[in-house]
Amino acid sequence: MTTPSRKATIFDIAKLAEASPSTVSAALSGSWKERRISKTKVDLIRRIAEEQGYSTNMQARGLRQARSGMVGMIIPVHDNRYFSSMSQSFEAFARDRGMVPVIASSMRDPEEERRIVQTLISYAVEYIFVAGATDPAAITELCVAANMRHVFVDLPGPGAPSVISDNYLGARMLTAKLLEDLPRRNDPRRDRLYFIGGVAGDHATSRRIEGFRDVLTEAGLSPLPDQIIACGYPPRRAMQEVAALCDRLGALPAGLFVNSLTAFEGVLGHFVNLPPGSFDATVIGCYDYDPFAAYLQFPVHMVRQDSHRLIEEAYRLIDEPSPGIALREVEPALIPPRTIHAGPFGEHG
Structure with a gap:
């Protein structure tokens, strides 16, 4: 060799x-x-x-001989309802066990993610939960070298147990509902359902795209390449893409499947410039959940991921003596819209 x-x-x-x-x-x-x-x-x-x-890393392994009573969790960002809810559940479970929770955000930066893991190891935390990992292989390498137990949440990782949402099932449920309500206007280009947001190579997005494709294909409506716009998560990019889509079609399409709240924020950024009535012939869904959507002037079907159950299952895996690299999926829920007719994005009656 x-x-x-x-x-x-x-x-x-x-x-x-x-x-x-x-x-x-x-x-x-x-x-x-x-x-x-x-x-x-x-x-x-x-x-x-x-x-x-x-x-x-013998120094890190030596530190693992002592028990600190602390447990660590890494999340991508704090200002996200899904991840903040997840961190609250993590903290509650930790305190129920008499342990001290330590939570840090990586800002979706793989180098910062690794630095946080190394710091948590140096403080001899009992184990680490990693939500939405950017570089899971690097995290596992650090943890295995230090004999540190860890579990991935939201996105799967190698060499450690993982708990994720059933993204395929959630996408199927949302797509089927949008397709059921899809308006028909005898316009071949506009009478379609479009998927927008996310990164096609990410596990969650790829599974959602798969569910989206399968439902349409089973209905005899196999999607064309331009019906899937995996433009990432930044709101500005989603706003640009939905504006470009409307320009191409001459108006909003019959249906929009928006693949995250951050992308949905960008889509709304374009919607505020549209005249009243623009949404009358469009059905909209978002693969994420925010109760404030009930105050919009149009109904939004949403998929709520069970962040509490994800953390509960992750703790169960940590408690198992030898969980191996088990992968557990938690079923999300389809949340129907509560339509409140109001001004574009504010007052309601």
Whole structure:
């Protein structure tokens, strides 16, 4: 074997040794006997690690010998109803267990995410919850090297248990409802349902797109490429894309599936410039939930992800002696609109 130019990771060692990352960690940390790993396998792993120039973080592992009574959680941002609700549930469960919760946001920056993980490890937290991970593989590498138990929430990660929403099911429910209410105007381009927002390569968005596609295809309405606009999450980008879509069609399409509250914020930024009555022949849905949507001048079907149940399941996985890399999905709920006719985005009666 030749030593690679980049620093070898625990995943590299696992691949070369044909073993799991947790087996590699046990072999390198000395806990392999408790795991009943064969001496032959341990010797192979250690030889490969030496040849690859891999060294474990012994300082971090030493810190793990003490119990701090603290549990850590990383979320992408605080100013998001979904993640703030999740962090509140995390805190409540931690306090019920007599533990001190420590919560930090990564601002969706993978370097900051890794720095937070390293800091939490240095403070010897008992375990780490990671919501909406930007670089889950790097997080697992750090945690495995430090023998730190961790669980991914909202987005799955390698080498550790994960709890996520059933995004495929939620997208199917929302798409089916929008399709059921879709107005028909005998305009081939406008009489379609359009998906907007999210990153196509992300697990959650890709599963939602899959559910969206499948429902339309089953209805004999296979979506065209321009019906899926995965423009990311920034509100400004969503506002630009929905404005461009309206320009192409000459008006709003018959239906819009908006793939997050942040994208929905951008869509609303364009809607405020539209004249009254523009929404009469359009059905709108959002894969996220905010009760303030009830005060809009048009009905919005929403998908509410069960953030409390996600955290509850994550704690259950942490409590299991050997959860492996289990993946659990939590069913979301379709929330019907409560129409309140009012001015565009304010007063209501």
